[in-house]
Amino acid sequence: MTRRTSTSIGFVAVLLWALLALFTVGTAPVPPFLLNALTFALGGALGVSWVxxxxxxxxxxAVPLRVYLFGTIGLFGYHALYFSALRLAPPAEASLIAYLWPLLIVLFSGLLPGxxxxPLHILGACIAFSGAALIVAPGPDGFTGGIGLILAGLCALTWSGYSVLSRxxxxxxxxxxxxxxxxxxxxxxxxxxxxxxxxWPAAPxxxxxxxxxGLGPVGLAFYVWDIGMKNGDIQLLGASSYAAPLFSTLILIVAGLADPRPSLLLAAALIAGGAGLAALGSARAQRRLIK
Structure with a gap:
């Protein structure tokens, strides 16, 4: 499998994760740990069928026990934090903060060999962080995100660390x-x-x-993402992942689960715009390597 093919496969996860917030909101009032148990049972069953x-x-x-522990802690920790964040904060805002993980992947990947x-990675990061600042800044009614946005930030740190270390x-x-x-x-x-x-869910x-x-964002997405992280262009994947928060926000707005106010749309645009710059930086670096 070529590097380009692996990168394309990894990007399928980005498209699936754009639906993560919508589906999570739809599962209310199921609590986070129970939601973890139900969805990962489905995702695991999908994997067992494929294997x-x-x-x-x-x-x-031949897989060492430490690897199984690492993978389990990564998936368990991120989703317990994510599901809790979307229960405790407005879903669009919490989702955008959690989607800082692509930015952190690009930054953390600079620590890897090779x-x-x-400069474009750094500039893109600054632009994306400015979008995040719009979300966490106190509004007319004060700071409304509370613990939910803090948990969303921990989501970003958890998944970016997991993704880079999996390399x-x-x-x-x-x-x-x-x-x-x-x-x-x-x-x-x-x-x-x-x-x-x-x-339990109140309706079908x-x-x-x-x-x-269980079948999409918490199922198939992990298998294709794993292929991309291990064999694809990690910086390009991390950068292109910024499409997910923009798609996710638009999906929530269309579904009537988020208010299309200017500050939210601007925050999503800044995060996605930062991705574009970072992706451009990765593409240029890759072209130089080919030459």
Whole structure:
């Protein structure tokens, strides 16, 4: 599989993650840990079906336990934080803050062997952070995001760190993601029983949202993202991922779940614009390497 093909496959995850906020809002009032358990059980089942169909079970025996722990903690931590953030803060604002992870991937990737940051990466980062500043700045009614936006920021740090560090696990088969998903579901269930009160979707649409999450943003997305992170252009993927917050915000507005006020649209545009500059920087660096 070529680097370009792997990058294209990884970008499929970006498109799926654009639906993450919409589906998450649709699952209310299911609490975060229970939602983790339900959706990752579906995502794990999808992975098991794929591993069985391709005969890839033998690849899992050589995977070290530390890798399974790393993957499980990454998926469990990010989504527990994300689902909590969207329950505690306005979904569009929390989603945009959580989507700072592509920016952080580009910045953190500069620490990897063979990767470096250029002026356009830095400029793009500054523009994107200015968009985030619009979200967290107090409005006429004061600071309304509270703990939800803080959790969203921790989401960004968690997923960007997980994605970049996974690059160092390049020899680990993508089939192992199925184990990560199932282990996350298993870990989430006792967390739900200990810390949460059980609430189920109030309507069939809520169950459909859970299925959509489990098969898409919390299922297929992880398998294709893993391929992209391990074999594709990590800076280009991180930069192009900025399309997700813009798509996600527009989807929430169209669905009537977010107010299309100017500050929100400007924040989304700045975050996406910062991505464009960072992506341009990655493309230029790649062309220089080819020459």
């Amino acid at each position: 069985t169909a391709t005969g890839g079970w033998h690849k899992l025996h 990767e470096r940051l250029g 160092r696990l390049g020899a680990i088969p993508t089939e192992s993601v199925a184990v990560f998903c199932l282990a996350t579901a298993v870990l989430s269930l006792p967390a739900h029983l200990i810390f949460e009160t059980t609430y 649409a809520g169950w459909l949202a859970i299925v959509g999450l």
